[in-house]
Amino acid sequence: MEEKDNKKVSLYLKLMPYIEKYGILLLLVLMILVMHILQPDVFLSWRNVTNVFKQISWQSMLALGVFMVIVTAGIDLSVGSIMMLSLMVLAIVAKAGAPWFIVVITPLIAGFLCGLFNGAGITLLRMPHPFIMTLGTLYIFRGTGNLISGGTPISGFTDEVRYLGHGRIDLTWLGLEKSQYLPVSLVLIAVVYVIFWFFLNHSRTGKWIYAIGGNPSAARASGINVNKILIIVYSLCGFLSGIGALILAGRTDSGYPNAGLQSELDAIAACIIGGASFFGGRGTVLGVFAGVMIMGILRNGLNLMDVSSFWQQVLIGSIIVIAVYIDVLRRDLGTRK
Amino acid sequence: MSTFQNPLLEAKGITKYFGTITALENVDLKVHAGECLGVVGDNGAGKSTLMKVLSGLYKPSSGSLYFQGKEEILESPKDSQNLGLEMVYQDLALAGNLPIGENIFLGREPTKNIGFLKFLDFNKIKELTNAHLGKLKINVKSADQKVEELSGGQRQAVAIARSTAFNAKVVIMDEPTAALAIKEVGKVLDLINSLKKTGVGVIVISHRMDDIFSVCDRVMALFQGTNFAESELSNTSRDEVIGWIMGKK
Numbered sequence: 001m002e003e004k005d006n007k008k009v010s011l012y013l014k015l016m017p018y019i020e021k022y023g024i025l026l027l028l029v030l031m032i033l034v035m036h037i038l039q040p041d042v043f044l045s046w047r048n049v050t051n052v053f054k055q056i057s058w059q060s061m062l063a064l065g066v067f068m069v070i071v072t073a074g075i076d077l078s079v080g081s082i083m084m085l086s087l088m089v090l091a092i093v094a095k096a097g098a099p100w101f102i103v104v105i106t107p108l109i110a111g112f113l114c115g116l117f118n119g120a121g122i123t124l125l126r127m128p129h130p131f132i133m134t135l136g137t138l139y140i141f142r143g144t145g146n147l148i149s150g151g152t153p154i155s156g157f158t159d160e161v162r163y164l165g166h167g168r169i170d171l172t173w174l175g176l177e178k179s180q181y182l183p184v185s186l187v188l189i190a191v192v193y194v195i196f197w198f199f200l201n202h203s204r205t206g207k208w209i210y211a212i213g214g215n216p217s218a219a220r221a222s223g224i225n226v227n228k229i230l231i232i233v234y235s236l237c238g239f240l241s242g243i244g245a246l247i248l249a250g251r252t253d254s255g256y257p258n259a260g261l262q263s264e265l266d267a268i269a270a271c272i273i274g275g276a277s278f279f280g281g282r283g284t285v286l287g288v289f290a291g292v293m294i295m296g297i298l299r300n301g302l303n304l305m306d307v308s309s310f311w312q313q314v315l316i317g318s319i320i321v322i323a324v325y326i327d328v329l330r331r332d333l334g335t336r337k
Numbered sequence: 338m339s340t341f342q343n344p345l346l347e348a349k350g351i352t353k354y355f356g357t358i359t360a361l362e363n364v365d366l367k368v369h370a371g372e373c374l375g376v377v378g379d380n381g382a383g384k385s386t387l388m389k390v391l392s393g394l395y396k397p398s399s400g401s402l403y404f405q406g407k408e409e410i411l412e413s414p415k416d417s418q419n420l421g422l423e424m425v426y427q428d429l430a431l432a433g434n435l436p437i438g439e440n441i442f443l444g445r446e447p448t449k450n451i452g453f454l455k456f457l458d459f460n461k462i463k464e465l466t467n468a469h470l471g472k473l474k475i476n477v478k479s480a481d482q483k484v485e486e487l488s489g490g491q492r493q494a495v496a497i498a499r500s501t502a503f504n505a506k507v508v509i510m511d512e513p514t515a516a517l518a519i520k521e522v523g524k525v526l527d528l529i530n531s532l533k534k535t536g537v538g539v540i541v542i543s544h545r546m547d548d549i550f551s552v553c554d555r556v557m558a559l560f561q562g563t564n565f566a567e568s569e570l571s572n573t574s575r576d577e578v579i580g581w582i583m584g585k586k
Contacts, residue, residue: 203457204446207435210435211439211443214433217426220394221414223415223418223444224443
């Protein structure tokens with residue numbers, strides 16, 4: 001009897017790396033199937049699928065940035081505010097009549113600088129935890145965004161500026177209908193996620209980001225400049241929030257004061273659902289993508305079924321708790337104590 | 338074993354203050370190639386501070402370091418690594434979430450160029466890891482195993498392997514057997530002895546007299562941040578060394 005149990009456990013241990021890597025994708029596929037069964041005509045239609053991707057496009061950028069920060073065992077609460085500030089900067093520069101290629105890079109630069117500010121604050125001011133620094137900048141950046149714009153929406157951008165968030169890639173040459181287009185933002189998500197997957201898994205800096213999350217003193221003792229890497233991580237997180245702002249500008253054609261309000265919490269939730277550990281050093285880019293998709297599909301599916309948004313909140317919250325509980329169980333079995 | 342010529346590593350008059358606290362005062366230390374120096378002392382005697390000075394983690398308030406007869410100033414652990422001075426920390430300084438191979442090469446990963454971009458060379462990491470672990474006769478299931486899945490002794494072996502992967506000339510070990518099961522202690526001590534045979538100078542900080550008396554050639558005691566006593570191992574006894582730790586000669 002005991003031997004049988006041992007066999008069971010060892011089979012589990014063998015399967016574990018795969019469950020750890022791809023389990024979240026299984027959940028995603030399961031969700032898609034369930035939604036398809038519940039809404040067979042609508043859910044997997046071209047229109048709805050592209051809709052889901054358009055809706056998650058800017059969130060996926062914030063989530064990816066926050067994910068890198070979480071891998072270092074940090075947290076960034078300011079991504080929503082960074083995005084809003086970058087969006088306002090973009091709107092003001094656009095209204096001032098700058099050419100489109102200038103307008104397009106301003107949110108990226110603004111986001112990067114905000115992230116740099118976070119990183120510098122955390123390392124140079126020796127903040128006891130990134131939570132505090134980024135909680136501060138959550139207010140600072142949003143306040144600044146309101147100050148520079150006067151707290152009112154600024155609308156109307158050119159098509160070039162809106163291209164990433166609003167553009168369509170025509171697929172009629174494939175024999176598809178006019179309505180079956182590919183949103184540019186979907187291509188952008190794919191490109192950005194692939195680049196960051198390479199960066200995190202195949203570059204030295206990426207490996208060091210994981211090492212810092214696993215054991216910061218080991219990283220330091222290995223001669224890794226931990227503060228420099230942290231500054232890079234927070235800057236990239238800000239930069240991704242800037243891309244989020246550019247996408248949002250395209251989607252909404254407007255810079256508005258409530259942009260990205262509470263979206264930092266959505267970003268953190270997506271990371272956690274996707275298997276990133278708050279203790280750092282654990283999680284995959286694929287997992288974050290799945291986390292973003294799960295949240296997007298849940299919202300979309302519940303909207304299609306006309307379920308109240310209050311229920312959406314309850315369900316997303318429950319998924320976070322369940323996902324982390326599964327992670328706790330996995331840890332109990334997976335590591336020697 | 339007293340035929341040693343010039344010391345490989347020598348520290349002279351090392352003093353370290355932390356604010357108003359004097360952690361080390363005028364401490365001297367030397368180690369020769371192929372020799373093992375044991376450093377003993379009570380908690381707070383300054384052993385770990387001294388080791389951190391030698392590894393470049395702390396800058397001494399005064400005093401100088403000589404490596405192969407040349408004075409060196411260590412600004413960071415990177416500097417000491419470049420000289421061939423390696424440290425095995427008490428808390429092992431391994432990242433549990435990374436595989437064995439990536440831990441051994443952490444901070445010094447081999448890369449390959451694809452176009453103008455540098456990518457990690459995972460095949461080379463694996464190849465070098467297997468060769469190195471084989472040389473040290475360290476048995477693990479696979480170089481891809483995560484460190485958090487290893488036993489305490491295996492982790493210590495990985496930490497030692499890590500310290501010697503880059504032609505180390507001096508390896509400093511802080512309590513190498515402290516967290517180990519008894520049957521694993523012997524393996525780690527064997528590993529230290531085989532390091533000595535390759536001409537590496539080893540410094541072992543330990544509380545355990547068994548460790549000191551099975552691998553060291555010379556032992557020195559620190560007491561309240563100063564040099565207290567020093568002797569060839571053959572000229573002393575366990576009881577005498579224990580007395581030094583308590584401040585009795």
